[in-house]
Amino acid sequence: MVLGIDGISLFLIILTTFLFSVCSLVAFSVDKKVRLFFTLFLLLELFILASFIVLDFLMFYVFFEAILIPMFLIIGIWGSRSRRMKAANYFLFYAFFGSLFMLVGILIIYLTVGSTGWYDSYVFNYNLNTQKLLWILFFIGFAIKVPLWPFHIWLPEAHVEAPTIGSVILAGLLLKLGGYGFLRFVLPIFSDATKFFLPLALTLCVIGIVYASLTTIRQVDMKRIIAYSSVAHMSYGMLGIFSLNYYGIMGGILLMLGHGLVSSALFLLVGVLYDIYGTRLIKYYGGLSQVMPLFSFFFFFFTIANMGLPGLCIFVGEFLTTIGIFATNTFAAVISALAGVFTVAYMILLYNRVVFGSLKVQYISKFKDMSARDFYVLSILAYLTLLFGVCPQIFIESIEYSVFRFLRLYDVK
C-alpha cells in the first residue's frame, strides 16, 4: 500500500483528528449502545484518515467505501427521528451509486495501465477519449460526495436526521473527501479531459452556489439551513479548485478547511438547542438572547464567520477563490460573488429569528444555557476560526509548495 502526505492532505488529516477529538468530547452525552458507537466512531476516523493518506486508486476506493458502513450505522441507529432510516438509506444509496462509477473507472485504469498506483497512472499517457471517459466516471463519484448540484439531494436529508456528531463529521470531513479526490486523483492525471470539461464543471459549481443559497432562504429547519449552506460553500470551494490557478486552488483548500471548522461549530450549536428543547424548527424559537447569552454569543460569532466576515476563516478562502476564478472565468466569478449576498441574508435571518424578538414562553420553558463542556468545545473552535482568519499565512506557508507542485504536475501533464 503506497502512502503519502503533502501540504494538501496534511491539514485535512489534522482537521480529521481535531474534529474527532472534539466529537469524542461531545459524544459523552451518547447513552445508547455506547460501546458500539465509539467502536464505529474510531473506525470511521481510521477510514477517513486512510482515505487522505493512500496514493492508490483501489485502496482509496476501498477506504472511501468503508466509510459508508460506520456512517450508515451512526445515522440509522443514533439518528434523531423516525425518518433516520430513510436518510441513512439515501446516504448509502447515493454514495454507493457514485462509487460504482469510480470502481468502473479504476477497472479501466487497471486494464489500461496495469496498475492502480497514483504515480503509474500519472506517468501513463492516456488518449483523450479514455481520459474523458475516466474523468466523467470519477467526476460522478466525487461530485456526489462534495456534493455538487444536482447530486446534492442526499446531504440535507442525512444532516437533518443524523445525530449532532454525525452531522459534524459529515459536514466537516466527508464532504472534503470529494474535493480532495478531485485535487489528488482527477485534475492532475486527466488534465486534458479537465480542460475539455472545465465549462461543465464551472457551470455546475455556479448553479450549485446560486441554487443552494436561494433554497436555504426558504428552509425552516436549522440543520437544513446549515446543510444547504454547506452545499453552497463547497460548490464555491470547487469553483476555486476548477479555476486551476494558484489563488483559486489555495482558496479552495482554505475554504474547505474553514468550512470544516465553522459548519462543525454551527451543527454543534444546533445540537445544543435540540438537546434542551427537542426541536430544530425555527418557528418554535425566539428571544433566546434573554435566556441563553453564551449560546447567543457563539451563535453570532459562527454566523458572521459563515457569512465570510474579514478576520475570520471563511473569508480567507472566499477571497482567494474569488481572485482565482476571476482570472479563469469572470462571469462565474461575478455570479458566485453576488450569491454571497444570499449567504448574508439567510444567516442573518436565521440568527434574527432564533436569538432576537420576544421570548416564546409557550415553547421555551427551560431557562438553561449551554453546558461547560459545550462552552469549552466551542471556545476552541472559535479560537481556531479567529486564528485562521487573522494569521492565514501559518496555513498558506505549509500548503503553497504543494499547490505549486500540483500546478507543475498539471502543466507538465
Place this chain on the structure above:
Amino acid sequence: MVLSTLIYTIMLLGFGGGLFLWTPIVKSNNQIRVVSLVITMVMFILSCKI
C-alpha cells in the same frame, strides 16, 4: 519519529482502539468514553507532529 511510522501508529491507534473497547478491561460506559477521548487526543497530537 519517521513519517511512515507516525502514520502507521495513528492508523493502528484507530483500529486497535476500536478493538480495545470490546476487551474486558473496559467495563463501564464512562470508561469507554474516556478511553475513546484519550485515543482520539493521542491521534490528534501525533497528527500535529507530521
